[in-house]
Amino acid sequence: MSVLRSLLFVPGDSERKQAKGLTTDADALILDLEDSVAPERLLAARAMVYEFLQGERERARQRLWVRVNALSSGRLFEDLAAVLPGRPAGIVLPKVDAYEDIERVARSLEALEAGQGLLVGSTPLLVIATETPAGLLALPGYARAAAAHTSSARRLTGLTWGMEDLSAAVGARVKFDAAGMLRPTFQLARTGCLLAAAAIGVAAIDGVYTEFRNAEGLRRESDEARGDGFTGKLAIHPDQIPVINEVFTPTEAEVQWAHRVVRAFQGAAGAGVTQLDGQMIDRPHWLQAQRILASVNDTRSRP
Numbered sequence: 001m002s003v004l005r006s007l008l009f010v011p012g013d014s015e016r017k018q019a020k021g022l023t024t025d026a027d028a029l030i031l032d033l034e035d036s037v038a039p040e041r042l043l044a045a046r047a048m049v050y051e052f053l054q055g056e057r058e059r060a061r062q063r064l065w066v067r068v069n070a071l072s073s074g075r076l077f078e079d080l081a082a083v084l085p086g087r088p089a090g091i092v093l094p095k096v097d098a099y100e101d102i103e104r105v106a107r108s109l110e111a112l113e114a115g116q117g118l119l120v121g122s123t124p125l126l127v128i129a130t131e132t133p134a135g136l137l138a139l140p141g142y143a144r145a146a147a148a149h150t151s152s153a154r155r156l157t158g159l160t161w162g163m164e165d166l167s168a169a170v171g172a173r174v175k176f177d178a179a180g181m182l183r184p185t186f187q188l189a190r191t192g193c194l195l196a197a198a199a200i201g202v203a204a205i206d207g208v209y210t211e212f213r214n215a216e217g218l219r220r221e222s223d224e225a226r227g228d229g230f231t232g233k234l235a236i237h238p239d240q241i242p243v244i245n246e247v248f249t250p251t252e253a254e255v256q257w258a259h260r261v262v263r264a265f266q267g268a269a270g271a272g273v274t275q276l277d278g279q280m281i282d283r284p285h286w287l288q289a290q291r292i293l294a295s296v297n298d299t300r301s302r303p
């Protein structure tokens with residue numbers, strides 16, 4: 001599965017936004033059946049998302065994902081049954097409380113895939129892991145749980161985090177302090193998501209930046225996320241896509257550095273440590289270089 005830099009949420013009941021989404025350079029659209037759809041519109045939205053997948057899946061240059069409702073909503077299984085025949089690129093799972101939720105959804109997907117003649121295991125999952133307090137507290141156990149449940153773990157392609165629902169759940173009235181730093185609860189969520197993703201070996205995708213007219217703020221937040229190890233970011237408005245794509249594309253200098261690291265090791269005759277420009281480089285640098293080169297396989301570098 002190739003790197004997803006930008007993933008644009010598109011409300012599942014809006015034909016206009018679906019059409020607009022197709023004109024963007026987002027790597028993925030996330031057709032939403034959850035929070036951006038009013039409950040009385042859910043039936044219509046399921047049908048629209050299915051139609052859209054049927055019509056556009058082969059043509060769209062974006063990968064078409066679907067966000068379903070949470071397991072706790074009682075609507076998740078009908079959402080899956082409605083959209084899976086449209087063969088979405090993957091499923092975004094919100095408000096996950098524990099790794100067992102992923103396991104349960106994976107088992108339902110197995111049954112649906114088998115029933116529809118799809119390859120069992122072919123629908124990946126992107127998990128929003130910090131929307132509930134329980135979900136956030138469960139993150140330290142993810143790596144162990146994933147190791148114990150390899151079939152659900154194979155579907156897991158990324159973790160992302162959210163703070164809107166989390167702040168409502170804990171009753172937090174502020175998310176940032178006066179200097180613009182995240183309050184500790186939300187720092188924990190962000191870092192917990194990043195570390196759990198790294199521990200399992202899946203992508204860490206940064207959450208949404210809701211001030212969609214503030215491109216400078218979006219760029220700052222995206223830069224920080226990439227600097228910390230996130231490989232992409234969720235978006236809620238088409239204007240956010242160019243900024244996110246730019247920030248999460250490796251620079252030409254980074255790509256050059258990665259090639260030089262690889263060459264330095266090739267010249268080091270199997271040694272685990274060598275040097276580049278007077279700096280010691282060993283396995284962590286090699287891994288970093290591999291990461292950069294893997295991400296250029298699907299995206300061009302930027303100057």
Ligand code: COA
Pocket residue numbers: 008009010011016017018020021032035036208212235236237238
């Ligand atoms: N996907 C696709 N198209 C979108 C879009 C989105 N997420 N957000 C806006 N657009 C379209 C608008 O329909 C409009 O298209 P038009 O030129 O055909 O009229 C154009 O982009 C400009 O939109 P703008 O007028 O700036 O914003 P808006 O007031 O129409 O919408 C939001 C603002 C926040 C309601 C809208 O961006 C949105 O629905 N975002 C997604 C929300 C969501 O999915 N939330 C759940 C995840 S947190």
Ligand code: MG
Pocket residue numbers: 035094162164165
């Ligand atoms: Mg939400």
